[in-house]
Amino acid sequence: MIPVDAFDLKMLAALQNDGRLTNQQLADAVGLSASQCSRRRMRLEEEKVISGYHADLSSDALGFNVIAFIQVTLATHSPDNAKKFRTLVQRVDEVQEAYSLTGDADYVLKAVLRDLKGLSDLVNNVLMPHQSVAHVRSSIVLDRLKETSRLPLKSALA
Amino acid sequence: MIPVDAFDLKMLAALQNDGRLTNQQLADAVGLSASQCSRRRMRLEEEKVISGYHADLSSDALGFNVIAFIQVTLATHSPDNAKKFRTLVQRVDEVQEAYSLTGDADYVLKAVLRDLKGLSDLVNNVLMPHQSVAHVRSSIVLDRLKETSRLPLKSALA
DNA sequence: TTTGCGACGCAAGGTGCATGCAAATTCGGA
DNA sequence: TCCGAATTTGCATGCACCTTGCGTCGCAAA
Structure with missing residues (x-):
């Protein structure tokens, strides 16, 4: 490599x-x-x-007080639908991360918002109304124990 | 402010x-x-x-092929136990993010690993044996739709 | 209007960056 | 083991960039 x-x-x-x-x-x-x-x-x-x-900007200092994980289930699993959802996620700046996972839900999103109204807006006015989405369940972050993007390089000799 | x-x-x-x-x-x-x-x-x-x-390093280029979300339930909710778990999470480099959430599990971790064996090691040899941990459930990332740490500044005038 | 304060652009001295070059090192084959 | 080619290294240099001092400008309060 x-x-x-x-x-x-x-x-x-x-x-x-x-x-x-x-x-x-x-x-x-x-x-x-x-x-x-x-x-x-x-x-x-x-x-x-x-x-x-x-x-790396401080979300606290800039007034982003709510972080949420949002589990999304798609309406259908058609490639077309998946693509539409992908585009949606890419477009929405509040969504920082988006993954498809093994397990219950189809996707998990991590979103950063100014307040709970922001989360409500995102869920009810952006995600839910979108044709590709069937079901949404969100969990609010109560405490951030750790938040980094460092890779554990100590284990890496390619 | x-x-x-x-x-x-x-x-x-x-x-x-x-x-x-x-x-x-x-x-x-x-x-x-x-x-x-x-x-x-x-x-x-x-x-x-x-x-x-x-x-920002490429996990792909450096051979980190597995990303997982791990939901953790603590053995007890005592402050002492929470602190022990906190310390554990801080020490383990493979864990990039750790949050306590509303909803089912007590904590969600995001971990980066070289392969599935790495995940297995983390879950079975690090998390499970730790005295603070009662239950662990992991989901593997199948696809990364989006992964950024940018804050949506367009909405921010403090 | 005047005064004081903060923010601005300019200029200069110091610092860091990238590339050419020659020495040193590594590696494979005889 | 030895030798030559290719790669990697440190050094020197010209250029770009950073930071700080300084004078100016605009605004707000007196």
Whole structure:
């Protein structure tokens, strides 16, 4: 597959923690020169091992007070219907994540909203009325114990 | 609360998309000078509206082929037990997200693993044997329709 | 109107980045 | 074991970028 050695892994781990690390800081962290870090980083970006860099914003500070998981059952399992639902999900910014899962429901969505009215709007005015959707059940997040997107790289040597 | 004006929102939106934007690029995007972008960005970081920057790594490219949602029921609801579970979750790198929810289960975890054996290990050798845990039910992700951490800022003027 | 304060753009000095280059290292075949 | 080719590395350099000081502008209160 894509060549990723121990240096790359250290760099990836460091960049997962701080995406604005200087090549020099990276160099100090992994034990290479800055120029090498620059080259390797460009390669990793080129190969899409690093798919992007993002600022992490505080949902609390910005007034997003409600997070919800929404289990969705489709009206039919036709490919056409699935595609319509997919497009819907892509379009709605409040939906951060969407997965199809084994188990009871067809899909699970994670949504971020300003308040409970926002959730109500999403469920009752966006999801429920959509032709592809049959049934919706939402659970509100009471407490966030952990929330990261870091991969457990310690176990990874490709 | 924290003062965030239209310029700030534009900057935040831009930095959500690309966390390595230059102050000058930011300036072009929002219609300010680079120096002002620098100052405002520092302020937003200071105030923790921007909580950090992270490289986004491709789980596929790095061989993490299994994502699972794990519903956990605690043995008892004592504060002591909850704290033990909290610590466990924090320690296990494979668990990316953990929430307590309204509804059936006490907690939902999102875990990233190399393969099904990894999931099995996590469930049977880490979660199940832990004294705080009574019951575990896991669902495997079949398809990822959407996966982002962007906040829907269009609705946000604090 | 005047005064004070905050936000602005500009300019300059310092810092970081990317590429050329030569030395060092690795690897396979004889 | 030895040698040569290919890859990887560190260093140097020219260029872009970042940050801070400074003077200006606009607005709000007196």
